[in-house]
Amino acid sequence: xxxxxxVPIYLQVIADLKARMLKGEIRPGDKLPSSRELAVTYEINxxxxxxxxxxxxxxxxxxxxxGIGTFATExxxxxxxxxxxxxxxxxxxxxxxxxxxxxxxxxxxxLIEEYK
Amino acid sequence: xxxxxxVPIYLQVIADLKARMLKGEIRPGDKLPSSRELAVTYEINxxxxxxxxxxxxxxxxxxxxxGIGTFATExxxxxxxxxxxxxxxxxxxxxxxxxxxxxxxxxxxxLIEEYK
Amino acid sequence: xxxxxxVPIYLQVIADLKARMLKGEIRPGDKLPSSRELAVTYEINxxxxxxxxxxxxxxxxxxxxxGIGTFATExxxxxxxxxxxxxxxxxxxxxxxxxxxxxxxxxxxxLIEEYK
Amino acid sequence: xxxxxxVPIYLQVIADLKARMLKGEIRPGDKLPSSRELAVTYEINxxxxxxxxxxxxxxxxxxxxxGIGTFATExxxxxxxxxxxxxxxxxxxxxxxxxxxxxxxxxxxxLIEEYK
DNA sequence: GTGGTCTAGACCACT
DNA sequence: GTGGTCTAGACCACC
Numbered sequence: 001x002x003x004x005x006x007v008p009i010y011l012q013v014i015a016d017l018k019a020r021m022l023k024g025e026i027r028p029g030d031k032l033p034s035s036r037e038l039a040v041t042y043e044i045n046x047x048x049x050x051x052x053x054x055x056x057x058x059x060x061x062x063x064x065x066x067g068i069g070t071f072a073t074e075x076x077x078x079x080x081x082x083x084x085x086x087x088x089x090x091x092x093x094x095x096x097x098x099x100x101x102x103x104x105x106x107x108x109x110x111l112i113e114e115y116k
Numbered sequence: 117x118x119x120x121x122x123v124p125i126y127l128q129v130i131a132d133l134k135a136r137m138l139k140g141e142i143r144p145g146d147k148l149p150s151s152r153e154l155a156v157t158y159e160i161n162x163x164x165x166x167x168x169x170x171x172x173x174x175x176x177x178x179x180x181x182x183g184i185g186t187f188a189t190e191x192x193x194x195x196x197x198x199x200x201x202x203x204x205x206x207x208x209x210x211x212x213x214x215x216x217x218x219x220x221x222x223x224x225x226x227l228i229e230e231y232k
Numbered sequence: 233x234x235x236x237x238x239v240p241i242y243l244q245v246i247a248d249l250k251a252r253m254l255k256g257e258i259r260p261g262d263k264l265p266s267s268r269e270l271a272v273t274y275e276i277n278x279x280x281x282x283x284x285x286x287x288x289x290x291x292x293x294x295x296x297x298x299g300i301g302t303f304a305t306e307x308x309x310x311x312x313x314x315x316x317x318x319x320x321x322x323x324x325x326x327x328x329x330x331x332x333x334x335x336x337x338x339x340x341x342x343l344i345e346e347y348k
Numbered sequence: 349x350x351x352x353x354x355v356p357i358y359l360q361v362i363a364d365l366k367a368r369m370l371k372g373e374i375r376p377g378d379k380l381p382s383s384r385e386l387a388v389t390y391e392i393n394x395x396x397x398x399x400x401x402x403x404x405x406x407x408x409x410x411x412x413x414x415g416i417g418t419f420a421t422e423x424x425x426x427x428x429x430x431x432x433x434x435x436x437x438x439x440x441x442x443x444x445x446x447x448x449x450x451x452x453x454x455x456x457x458x459l460i461e462e463y464k
Numbered sequence: 465g466t467g468g469t470c471t472a473g474a475c476c477a478c479t
Numbered sequence: 480g481t482g483g484t485c486t487a488g489a490c491c492a493c494c
Binding site: 003004006008009 | 295296297298
């Protein structure tokens with residue numbers, strides 16, 4: 001995690017967990033670390049750790065069983081849904097940012113080759 | 117301008133002015149609107165307008181003559197420099213975000229076609 | 233702080249903090265007072281206090297962790313760099329001002345002795 | 349003149365005229381250019397040119413004969429007085445700025461040798 | 465008229 | 480509680 005970044009830490013951690021779920025490193029239904037463990041491993045404030053699961057749950061990425069723990073969603077389509085949503089957002093922002101610099105969609109492959 | 121966006125207004129306006137400079141709509145050395153005019157046309161507070169020119173000057177995009185006004189930089193290379201820097205940043209972020217979703221560089225053209 | 237000076241207050245405070253960092257009174261990584269504390273101790277507006285940290289961060293003298301606070305830079309070389317830059321500026325201006333009064337570099341020690 | 353500098357233009361011009369008086373390029377009692385000429389040669393606003401002589405007169409560096417023009421002061425001691433005043437100011441500021449960077453008066457000769 | 469600075473007070477997201 | 484942003488309105492020096 002980059003503590004100096006302007007991206008909120010809780011979003012950085014969620015992105016990390018989400019990426020691991022997409023990679024299959026975390027599988028549907030797997031138990032996620034407790035928020036206290038999260039706080040320790042990511043070296044973040046317990047409040048922040050708690051917020052992470054609140055937010056993930058809100059997004060349907062995880063669910064909680066009281067007294068037992070938090071688990072990765074068992075519904076793979078939720079993941080797929082999020083993935084598509086993000087793709088759309090990322091690509092949309094990418095294109096509009098490029099256009100504001102005067103680039104055209106056709107130029108993209110060349111630009112990526114040049115600037116990657 | 118999107119006043120509800122998470123992107124600060126002053127950055128939105130700067131991006132707008134920068135884009136117009138890249139397009140050649142604003143030319144090197146051109147007088148920019150006074151901060152008070154800026155406040156009126158963009159419907160923002162004079163204070164925020166002032167901040168815009170402070171920040172643009174810091175980035176070398178404009179310079180100020182006291183009591184006269186603010187002018188677009190006369191050095192086109194500054195613009196080019198900013199353009200390249202931004203391109204690199206945008207493309208870099210784009211690729212790393214895609215990779216965190218499990219996409220590969222080779223997939224990009226297809227993805228853009230699909231999600232644009 | 234001299235509120236009547238032509239030097240803006242926020243620059244005076246920055247100079248003060250910078251000097252304390254150079255003296256070692258504030259050490260690399262130390263937490264700096266919150267902008268609200270700064271406002272109280274220097275008897276300035278919270279807004280002005282915020283500006284101080286914005287500017288210091290821009291100069292690489294401090295960094296910010298959202299929701300936590302502002303910290304003195306952990307990289308002592310930044311400080312050294314600023315010190316050298318300032319020294320060069322101060323001495324350069326000093327010499328050119330003296331020369332415009334018809335003094336020579338050789339005269340400086342005598343002048344300082346005489347006018348200090 | 350440096351139009352981008354933060355130093356007011358009228359002060360830059362005054363400094364220039366003063367320096368030429370100290371060098372003897374302009375002699376006591378010499379006619380100074382009319383404010384219109386000043387405006388043309390220095391490429392400044394007529395208002396600014398007028399202000400220059402107002403200010404110089406206030407400082408005793410010049411005097412005006414209505415309908416004839418503005419002249420350099422005939423009293424060399426005024427110049428000497430200004431020179432000493434400036435020297436004191438310059439050296440005072442120099443020393444206090446150096447001290448705020450943790451330098452001592454004894455270090456000055458070495459510093460000048462190093463950074464000039 | 466122009467930009468530069470400051471006060472005053474508010475709202476927001478993040479920790 | 481912390482910084483980041485914004486509005487509102489004021490004063491100043493400069494051109």
